[in-house]
Amino acid sequence: MADITISHLVKTYPGATERATDDVSLDITDGDFTVLLGPSGCGKTTLLRMLAGLELPDSGSIAVGGKDVTYLPPNKRNMSMVFQSYAVFPHRKVRYNIGFGLSMAKKPKEEIDRKVAWAADLLQLGPYLDRLPAQLSGGQRQRVAVARAIVMDADVLLMDEPLSNLDALLRLNFRSELKKIVKDLKTTTVYVTHDQSEALSLGDRVAVMRKGQIAQLGDPLDVYDAPADRFVGGFIGSPPMNFIKAAVSGDGGALIVGDQRLRAPSLLQSYSSTDVLLGVRAENVAVDTQRSSGDVPGTVLVVEPMGSSILLTVEVEGQTIKVQAPPTFRTSPGATIWLTFSPNSMRFYDSETAMALVAR
Amino acid sequence: MTVDSPPAPVQLDTPARPRRIPPAVLLIAPSIVFMALLLGWPVIQGVLQAFRGDEGFTLDYITRMVEDPYFWPAVRNTLLLIAVMIPLQFVFAITMALLLRSNPRLNKVHFFVWAIPLALSDLAAGLVWLSIFNDRGYLNSVLTSLGLDSIPWLAYDNPATLFLCVLVAEVWRSTSLVLVIVVSGLQGIPKDYDEAAQVFGATFWQRLRHVTLPLLKPSLQVALILRTILAFQTFAVAQALTGQNFPLVVGETYRWYTALQNPNVAAALALVILVASMLISVFYLRALRDKGQEGTR
Incomplete structure (x- = not known):
């Protein structure tokens, strides 16, 4: 168990023009479960592989437990890892695989026997210890990969999209199981995924990455509630956050969306007469078939129960925009409905930079 | 109508079935004919030639073969060559393949250069090495220019250097075959296994022993069988370098057929090689399979 300090890590793959990780700095507290989340090609796996020592950075440093490990070979780092492909050795039985490290x-x-038995018990692999990986299902192979990683007493546990090769139901079940196991282990964990729901459900902290940089780092709920920029809001959440072009009135007291005027929160006082983007989650828009004060009219295009x-x-x-209505709400395409944006859940972004607006 | 229709398909099916030749047989028939004509028939001819005398079955040719003063030295030399050369070649080939896998600069050039001996004829390779090892060859030129005495590498009364010369030339000539097989085998192993082993603390030697070599076993098995069978047939290089001074079994076959004009004894010698090759293949297949099962305990 150890804390991790990543500072100014730069990596460019040979032959590539763009940086895979672009000056990434990240501090991870001892025992934390940190999720690196981002679309493919954002550098999250590269960052994880540099932590493991499977790639070497061009510059920058990584320290684990206060010790610089930047250029240490992987076998000297005392880490363990769950691979996306599982990488369970096909020529060896489950028992040997788990005890490999x-x-x-x-x-x-x-000691090996005791720990293998403990991990097998934890992951319900007891009956399969004397089987070859080829005789296991994908889900069981994944469990072997996790068991192999947790018996190690490693300083850091690394996971590279460990659930992405499982089918949807299995993924959901194993996700909560994994969360419990890792919580009990209290090992510092870095978990890479492109699945935002996995990131929100598992992480103590989520680092959303984009183009080799960390776009936002925070508690899962903060990242969901208050995305730091348009990219994060659009990447996290299903459906993604709605972004509506709006403008702040000259006195800063009203938000103008087309012909509609909404009351502007105090944050916007200092942004009078500027174009902004209004970000609002689908579930934070109330719908009604009747008009009440402050409502905005909209035309229904698609209804998806x-x-x-x-x-x-x-x-x-x-x-x-996408709006989430209660299951009892009845409407049909072409109908006019009335929308109410809850003031507390409105987020505002600069229309040029797409960054969240702050009071100034 | 509706009552009659069910039995109809049964009547249709039964007569058609028994006379049909299965398509699989038709598909492999050309290769069977080919193998029978080009391999089976010569083998039968060879066996007949080795055992059929003027008055039917005879062991005369076998006896003559065994009593020949060159036979046992030839067998000994061949086995010695195999025993020393095969392990050497595998160590070289695996080392070279691992070096290539580490993706050095000019990776493809190295591979190409290392594979060149594969394209060279045995005899040409033998002649090249002859120009190096003969009394006034390149090696002795280098030695004398360094102020050392030249050494008669290929002298008939110096069996150790004769063996060494044949060994060096054969290792040089035929390691590339093992290399090509091992490289293709390594390419088939996903990188993840090696990376996982690294992360879980395995050193280079542990990874080689517990991960890479076991996963490479199918390729090694193929290479081992091929190389051993081919090593039994070592001929042209040794012939070019040593003539009769370092007899090998195939060289003896050649001598009996051409110099001594006795195809029957030559056929008997060829049979010895055939049987040895078959035995060694079966041995390898068994040994490697058993080891695999033991390894998965």
């Missing part, structure tokens, strides 16, 4: 470290046999809710695609002042 311990036997490489020449631990006594009884999702079971627990109804997802509406609505045109408001020439802009299309």
